[in-house]
Amino acid sequence: MNFTRLKLYHFPCTRSARVKWLLHELLGDDFDLEVVPLYDGAQYSPDYLLKNPNHNVPALEITLENGESTIMLESGAMVSLLADLFPEKRLAPAPVAFSLARMDYLQMLHFGTTWMDMMLWQIRIHTHLLGPDSDARTIDRYKNKFVQEVEPQLSARLERTGFICGDQFSAVDCVMGQNVLWAGAYGLCQDAIFSDYMGRLSQRAAFTSAFADMGDFTLAPPASKGAALASHFSG
Numbered sequence: 001m002n003f004t005r006l007k008l009y010h011f012p013c014t015r016s017a018r019v020k021w022l023l024h025e026l027l028g029d030d031f032d033l034e035v036v037p038l039y040d041g042a043q044y045s046p047d048y049l050l051k052n053p054n055h056n057v058p059a060l061e062i063t064l065e066n067g068e069s070t071i072m073l074e075s076g077a078m079v080s081l082l083a084d085l086f087p088e089k090r091l092a093p094a095p096v097a098f099s100l101a102r103m104d105y106l107q108m109l110h111f112g113t114t115w116m117d118m119m120l121w122q123i124r125i126h127t128h129l130l131g132p133d134s135d136a137r138t139i140d141r142y143k144n145k146f147v148q149e150v151e152p153q154l155s156a157r158l159e160r161t162g163f164i165c166g167d168q169f170s171a172v173d174c175v176m177g178q179n180v181l182w183a184g185a186y187g188l189c190q191d192a193i194f195s196d197y198m199g200r201l202s203q204r205a206a207f208t209s210a211f212a213d214m215g216d217f218t219l220a221p222p223a224s225k226g227a228a229l230a231s232h233f234s235g
């Protein structure tokens, strides 16, 4: 079975930008995009909850060749699947026999979408989304952990090679690039090594396309909507 069309449910600069960026790398503009206005609470509409009970973006709608469609959730899984589906684009080491390159690629893809993501998410919700439930100690704890444990690991890689998994751009960089932008918005990843990395990434046409909507994003929901969303918005 193959697929005939892809549609991404997206909100600017969020985790769905990882997938949007990779789709631009793989398909140019030949995919569908629907913005889900998160700060209006559109992710809680009954229609959207049927697609994604986790009320978040990204969601990837995959139209199959028999005309049916299916929905995939989780940005890390999407990046992994999509990069493998287009081997000719060479954005992922092939999943064949054991290879150190594939091992490292999967490790960093999951590190970016789980461990790093968890810290950035805690910092984000406690800084901008939880209102009176926010806890400054949680922000400090995860900022310190990020600076002491995550940044040195990424820096060490970027001192050796131009991209996270070597001298060649890979799908992992769509995750890490978005994470570094996210971290930067919270005062992290400030060393020159990260701005140089972002400089290299931002030269890519697909990066420009993926973040062309950056101006539509604000870190905090508009004040009028923030309080209503705070009780259930997950970041």
Ligand SMILES: N[C@@H](CCC(=O)N[C@@H](CS)C(=O)NCC(=O)O)C(=O)O
Pocket (backbone or CB within 6 Å): 014, 015, 016, 038, 043, 054, 055, 056, 057, 058, 073, 074, 075, 076, 113, 232, 233, 234, 235
């Ligand atoms: N683990 C999920 C997390 C997705 C996620 O939480 N997305 C946020 C934006 S970055 C969202 O849509 N939040 C809206 C909400 O929870 O109401 C993934 O990586 O796809």
